Amino acid sequence: MKRGKKICVVANCLLNANAKIQPYAFYPGANRTVIEPLLRDDVGLIQLPCPETSYLGMRRWGVTKEQLDTLAHREHCESILRAPLLEMLAYTDAGYEIESILGINGSPSCGVEMTCTGYCGGEIPQDADVLAKQQEQLRMTPGRGVFMDMLAEMLERHALKIPFKGIDEEG
Numbered sequence: 645m646k647r648g649k650k651i652c653v654v655a656n657c658l659l660n661a662n663a664k665i666q667p668y669a670f671y672p673g674a675n676r677t678v679i680e681p682l683l684r685d686d687v688g689l690i691q692l693p694c695p696e697t698s699y700l701g702m703r704r705w706g707v708t709k710e711q712l713d714t715l716a717h718r719e720h721c722e723s724i725l726r727a728p729l730l731e732m733l734a735y736t737d738a739g740y741e742i743e744s745i746l747g748i749n750g751s752p753s754c755g756v757e758m759t760c761t762g763y764c765g766g767e768i769p770q771d772a773d774v775l776a777k778q779q780e781q782l783r784m785t786p787g788r789g790v791f792m793d794m795l796a797e798m799l800e801r802h803a804l805k806i807p808f809k810g811i812d813e814e815g
Contacts, residue, residue: 648686651735653728653745654679655754656694658811663694665706670813678746678811687743690731693724695753695791708782709752710763712790721753721794729798732806742806747792749810755789756810 658678661669682689696704696712699720732742747756762781788796792808799806 648688649740650686651688651690651740651742652682653690653692653732653742653806655747655751655811656692656697657748657754658746659689659691660694663697665696665704668706668813675811675813690728690742692728692754692791692795695721695724698724706760707752708763709755709759709761709787709790712752717790718794721791722798725791725795725798729795729802732799732804733802736804742804744807744809745792745795746809746811747789749812750784751789753789753791755787756792756808757786758784758810759787759789761785 657663657669658675659673661671661673661675679689695717696707699717700707736742745756747754749755749758750760752760760782762783764781788808796808
């Protein structure tokens with residue numbers, strides 16, 4: 645048996661940048677900088693589902709944590725995390741090591757150390773000055789995105805201790 649028994653859980657867009665909104669797809673497919681070293685080290689990968697794509701679709705625009713931090717969206721996240729959680733439990737029960745969970749810093753969903761906040765409500769203004777003021781309220785703030793919050797809560801309920809690591813992506 646040649647199994648390495650090492651696994652890493654990765655945010656969806658690390659293996660599929662097509663799930664990202666424009667202009668945040670900094671690579672055409674998988675993030676080779678992050679994924680190729682894992683493959684070279686014979687680490688197996690579990691790809692998490694994309695909560696924003698499954699909840700808002702591909703025609704969505706950028707959102708902040710405040711917009712996603714609703715009961716309905718948290719229930720959606722919990723629902724789509726059930727299968728990966730069961731998979732993680734099966735692996736750990738069988739003696740495999742889940743080395744880490746990789747999220748995307750700055751994401752309102754998958755942020756680990758940083759997330760995007762600053763929603764001020766309403767329509768996208770036609771007035772450039774009002775739009776500029778709304779954009780000025782956007783901030784990268786310390787903390788997890790909603791999806792990673794839910795995953796951490798679910799792991800805690802099952803006494804699974806897996807370290808979270810945030811990936812910084814830039815264009």
